[in-house]
Amino acid sequence: MTATDPALTALADSWCALSLLHGRIETHIERALQSGHGLSVREFSLLDVLSRQHDGDGGHLQMKQVADAVVLSQSATTRLVTRLEERGLLSRYLCPTDRRGIYTDVTPAGRELLAAARPTNNEALREALDQAATDPALAPLVSALAEIRSPSTL
Numbered sequence: 083m084t085a086t087d088p089a090l091t092a093l094a095d096s097w098c099a100l101s102l103l104h105g106r107i108e109t110h111i112e113r114a115l116q117s118g119h120g121l122s123v124r125e126f127s128l129l130d131v132l133s134r135q136h137d138g139d140g141g142h143l144q145m146k147q148v149a150d151a152v153v154l155s156q157s158a159t160t161r162l163v164t165r166l167e168e169r170g171l172l173s174r175y176l177c178p179t180d181r182r183g184i185y186t187d188v189t190p191a192g193r194e195l196l197a198a199a200r201p202t203n204n205e206a207l208r209e210a211l212d213q214a215a216t217d218p219a220l221a222p223l224v225s226a227l228a229e230i231r232s233p234s235t236l
Contacts, residue, residue, distance in 0.1 A: 103220050107210040114206035119199040126203055127152045128162055129171065129196045133188045142177070142185045171195060 108123055115121045121129075131151045135142050143151070149159040163186055166172040171192035177183030188196065211227065214220040 099219050099223060103214055103223050106214060106220075107207060110210035110213075111203055111206040114202050115199055118202045119195060121195070121199055124152060124154065124162060125166060125171075126196070126199055128159070128166065129188055129192055130200075132172065132186055133193060133196055135187070142183075144183075145186075148186070166192070 111126075112123045115123060115126050119126075128148070131143070131148055145156055145159060145163075148163075149156045152159060152162075154162065163172055163174070167174060167186075171189055172186055173189050174184050174186050177185055211224050215224040
């Protein structure tokens with residue numbers, strides 16, 4: 083294949099469309115969450131991921147797992163956790179069985195904010211996808227997203 087190969091050009095065009103769709107969705111959700119709840123997309127994502135933890139084996143996520151889930155570096159995730167902890171939305175404590183481990187939990191105030199923000203997030207996502215569906219370059223991606231099912235629904 084060469085740089086001007088039509089298959090590579092089509093692949094690059096598809097990647098650009100996917101990147102554009104992601105950017106539009108994230109920007110739309112960011113505006114809605116910021117104006118309605120004072121949360122960024124990353125903050126919402128972090129609260130959401132951490133709210134799904136549970137006590138027991140494998141229940142608490144390590145910082146690397148959290149970083150992977152919110153698509154940030156470990157250091158950026160740690161800074162984000164610190165900011166949310168300072169706002170009273172998260173708390174950290176030592177693992178009771180391994181004093182080297184630190185757990186992060188969503189506080190009651192964090193759970194309340196997350197519960198209030200979740201419908202805003204979902205509505206903004208729907209609006210962004212509906213808008214993208216009107217763009218011929220993005221419509222196939224929106225259709226593909228509608229076909230994807232989460233593992234929990236299979």
